[in-house]
Every structure is written in structure tokens, then in C-alpha cells.
Amino acid sequence: MLGLGADRLRADMNRLLAMLFHQGVLDEQFLQLQQLQDESSPNFVSEVVNIYFHESEKLLRNLRELLMDREFSDYKKMGTHLNQFMGSSSSIGAKRIRNVCVAFRAASEHNNRAGCLRALEVLEHEYCYLKNKLHELFQIEQQRVLAAGVRYPMQNN
Amino acid sequence: MNEKKKESRFLRFGRERKDLVLRKRPIHSNTILQREETHTQHAGDGNRQFYLIFIFFSPLYKTLATKAEQAFVLQPSQNKEPIQFCLTLTRKMARSGVVSWRRSSERLDGFDMGPMNSEEAHVLAVDDSLVDRKVIERLLRISSCKVTAVDSGRRALQFLGLDDDKSSSVGFDGLKVDLIITDYCMPGMTGYELLKKIKESSALKEIPVVIMSSENVLARIDRCLEEGAEDFIVKPVKLSDVKRLKDYMTREAGLEESGMNKRKLREPCDVPSSPPSILPSSPSSSLSSPSKSPSPPLSSSFSAPSSPTSLDSPIRRLKMTNTD
Numbered sequence: 001m002l003g004l005g006a007d008r009l010r011a012d013m014n015r016l017l018a019m020l021f022h023q024g025v026l027d028e029q030f031l032q033l034q035q036l037q038d039e040s041s042p043n044f045v046s047e048v049v050n051i052y053f054h055e056s057e058k059l060l061r062n063l064r065e066l067l068m069d070r071e072f073s074d075y076k077k078m079g080t081h082l083n084q085f086m087g088s089s090s091s092i093g094a095k096r097i098r099n100v101c102v103a104f105r106a107a108s109e110h111n112n113r114a115g116c117l118r119a120l121e122v123l124e125h126e127y128c129y130l131k132n133k134l135h136e137l138f139q140i141e142q143q144r145v146l147a148a149g150v151r152y153p154m155q156n157n
Numbered sequence: 158m159n160e161k162k163k164e165s166r167f168l169r170f171g172r173e174r175k176d177l178v179l180r181k182r183p184i185h186s187n188t189i190l191q192r193e194e195t196h197t198q199h200a201g202d203g204n205r206q207f208y209l210i211f212i213f214f215s216p217l218y219k220t221l222a223t224k225a226e227q228a229f230v231l232q233p234s235q236n237k238e239p240i241q242f243c244l245t246l247t248r249k250m251a252r253s254g255v256v257s258w259r260r261s262s263e264r265l266d267g268f269d270m271g272p273m274n275s276e277e278a279h280v281l282a283v284d285d286s287l288v289d290r291k292v293i294e295r296l297l298r299i300s301s302c303k304v305t306a307v308d309s310g311r312r313a314l315q316f317l318g319l320d321d322d323k324s325s326s327v328g329f330d331g332l333k334v335d336l337i338i339t340d341y342c343m344p345g346m347t348g349y350e351l352l353k354k355i356k357e358s359s360a361l362k363e364i365p366v367v368i369m370s371s372e373n374v375l376a377r378i379d380r381c382l383e384e385g386a387e388d389f390i391v392k393p394v395k396l397s398d399v400k401r402l403k404d405y406m407t408r409e410a411g412l413e414e415s416g417m418n419k420r421k422l423r424e425p426c427d428v429p430s431s432p433p434s435i436l437p438s439s440p441s442s443s444l445s446s447p448s449k450s451p452s453p454p455l456s457s458s459f460s461a462p463s464s465p466t467s468l469d470s471p472i473r474r475l476k477m478t479n480t481d
Contacts, residue, residue, distance in 0.1 A: 047291070091288050092288065
């Protein structure tokens, strides 16, 4: 039964990925990352994505602190954070997040604080969504690897 | 009995000298004469083989062989250059085992006539983002390169031996660096400033430098190319970009030693050989010629079959982002 489970899990994974692509959450760069994963580096994608999550959370925190400050005026610093976030998001293939960053940056260039706040909220929401979905993806992947590795005695002949 | 002994000797001889005797002959005394004749024929070949061996051992071979392979694989119709053809032929022959290099006068047993065992290229990657560093590192490793990744221009200069503190004119890099790939936007020293410092250093200016950026700003691209950057890659970096970079490294290594190559490589200049990865984009020559004319290594990058992509890529990326 577990042999069939591995196939089912792979189908689940593909379905989830297809949905994320269709929604525009991920783009082809994510596929490129998957291509870089092989036996010599079997956890490459999850490692990179976890680094991305770690960095993104720091950046989002910084952005929120900047904007929550009543005497906020350092749009330039915000722009630096945004550029970093944008760069790492595009390296991962997080298309929607990157697009929100572009809008965010436009607002900050116009010194539009309200616009920035709104963009930050959308950004946080998108980030949460992506994180949940990718965690789900990695969980299915882990289960699939385990399921594919199980052998029954009869299958060994 | 004597005849039998003779026969057995001939048989042994025939087995050893398969390279001389490629077809079966009836074993009788005539064969001695025939073998001597073929031996003298091959004496001439020996000289040619010696020259070929000389070429094989030289770094020139690496470039020519790669060129021959590229030319042969990608554009067989253009493979008319005699030396390239000869090299391709000998490599193919060696691979298929037709030519055995076992001769007593030349000890070639250990010589590997298979795919050229060149040393791995060593790339120095500079990027302040850890995510990007991981990705570029993996891209390069998968393309069989040694990678050193640093997080700032300062660290990069330290690694290359161009520290501000110790003003050493002789740049010591423990491991020779074949290519430097750097992000443009970095806190402290930008990629552009790093590029300038490298090109100003006599020890390091020969190393090709590639700039990466998430921004597709034409002015920035032009500025970097004018400063001497080899190429400008728009992020996110893909495997196809890294494959293109590998061409720079092998080509650069060969070009410094052979002026002949420069002349040959300039020939198929502006004709893209329509590799499948290229989108139909605007002609690259208009962008490429003004900014690329100063340095010969750059102009030679036009001609290898995969090279048009290097010039098309900023434009390809431009086109892609314009349609987004």
C-alpha cells in the first residue's frame, strides 16, 4: 500500500506546485532550484528556502519597525531592505512577493507612508501564504521519500 | 618447426602491432616485408603524431579541442579548419580505439585521450545576500567549478590579495581565480567599485569579471561593460547563464596563448546560430559593438556558437521584463 502512497504523494506534490504556479505565487526560478537538487545535494531546495524564510522574517520585522515609528522618514533605508527582499524573493522564484515589493518600493519612492503601510500588510500576508504552502510542500516531499524507501519482502525478489 | 616458430612470432607481432596491421593477412614470409613497409610509412606519421602530442600537452590543445568539439557538435558544416578537423578526427579516433598510441619510442601509455581532463575552474562569487550566495554556489558547483563565496567586496579583495592595509603589488591568491562574479548592489563597496579595483590592479585585471543585478538598467549595464566587465547577468541567475560563463573561462585561458585563435574566432561574428534557448530578440550587434570593441577577448566572445547568447541576454532580459 505504501508503494502506491508514494505515487499518490508525488501527485499531491505536483498538484500543489501546479496550483502555486497557476496562482502566480511561484515562477520558473523555483523549478530551476529543483533542478539543482540531486543525490549530492538532496535537500538543497528546502535549505535555501529556509534561509530565505529566516532572512525574510528579519526584513519584514525591520520594515514594520521602521513604519511603526511615528517619526519615520528614512525611506532610503526602507528601500535598501526592500531591495534585499526583492532580490532574495526573485532568486527563490517567489513571484507574487516580488511584485508586491515592487509596488512597495514605488510607494516609498513617493514618500507615501500610507501606501507603504498597505503594501507592508499585503507583503506580510503573501509571505505567510507562501511559507505555509512551501512547508506543506516539503512535508509531502518528506513523506514521499519515506514511502518510496519502504520495501516489502515480496518486492525484494 | 622453424616455420611454426616464425608463424607464432608473426602472430604475436601481429597482435602487438594492431595499429599497423588493421586487416588480416595470410601468415607467410611476405608479411615481414609488408610490416617493414608499413613501419616506414608510419615513421612519417610518427613525426606528425609527435607534433600532435606536443599540441595535446600544451594548453593550446584544451582550447582548440573545445573549439573543435563545439564546432563539430554545433556547426559541423563550418568545421573546415584543417587543424580543428585534424584534432577532432584524432580525438574521435582515439575514443573509438582505432589508433593505439603504444609505441616503444614514445611513452604514451598514461596519456588520456578521452575528454580533456582540465582542472576545475575556480570562481570567486561575491554577494551580500546569503540566499543568492547559496544559489550561485550550487549553480557553479553543478557546473564543475570550484567556488569561493564571500559576502562583500572588501572580503573579495582580501581573498584576492588586494587588501587596503597591505599594499602588495603582487596579488597573492592562494588558489588561482579564473572568474569573479559579483552582485552590483552591495552595502559598502558596490560591485561596480569592486570591478574598478580589480581592473586597476595589474595582477588581477586579466581575470574576467561578471556583474549580476536584479535591476535591468541599461545605463548600469553599459557602465559596467565599459569598465571592463565581461558580462552582465540579470538576476535571478539560471543554469544557462552559468553555462555561458564557463565558455568565458575556457576561452580566456586559451586566447592569452594563441593569437591564431583570435583571428579564427572572430570570423563568424554576428551570426547567431539560433540555439534553442534564445528568444527571437532584436539584433545584438547594435548594442554589442560599441561597448565591446576595446578588448579582444570580449570580441572573441561573439564567435563561439553559444556566445551570441551572452550579448543577447541583457537584451533578452530587457525584452522579457518589458513584456511583463
